[in-house]
Amino acid sequence: MKKYVITALLIFSAVVTYAQQQPATTDTEPKKTMPKNVEAGFDGMLAISYGSKSFGINVGGPSLKYKFSKKFKVGVGAFPSLFVARGKAAPKLAVSPIVEYSHLMFITPYYGFDAHNNPIWTFGVGYRFF
Template sequence: MKQLAVLCFFLVLNLYTQKLRAQSEPQSPDQKSNWNVGMEGMLGASAGKNFYSFNVGGPSLHLRLTKDLKIGVGALPSFYVRDGKTGAKLGVAPRLDYKSWVLIVPFFHFDKTEVWVASAGLGYKFHKKA
């Protein structure tokens, strides 16, 4: 484990020094940087009866109805609070996307009790800036 941490440290250090070297070299006006930092994805929150979750948009399938409107279904990796206890769970959710806003209705299955818990919430999609 320690060897893996050292390997990761040197890999990150190598990438960082390459980035610094690239910044110090003069660039022509039409040459673009290889690095592009931005946030892409969806963050959301949903609530149900004695249940709250904070979601990150996972893989999903969409049907585009108009330029700004899509419907679909997706997986939602989530942190939840249920009856005062916390955990992490993968939910499945139908979703309605309008521009950058997402209406989600995630369902979560709890194996011990064989119960599906439903919630409803809202998410915001971050788009990569080019």
């Protein structure tokens, strides 16, 4: 039994020594990156949107935008929101197209359907802090 343990330890130490001597392999494939005019991330923004008999207070969430210039961007994003309709407030997640100029954002959040199976859309303005 002792002979097998010593043999296993010798083989293990030989394998470890051989692995340490091998050069690290380098990746020859270039890393894929997003184009410079596309940006994805979280928006640090606050917005107010108003629709028929309802309004929402929206905060920035994940977004994907295309940069036309340094100040002008167009994209789509998801906004965690406090949605107020008929005097009742409820948290909802809105999905919205975004038009951004400098720090000013124009959004049209979509909240889903109401109890009467009508789509809920609002239109609003927001400010991006960073």
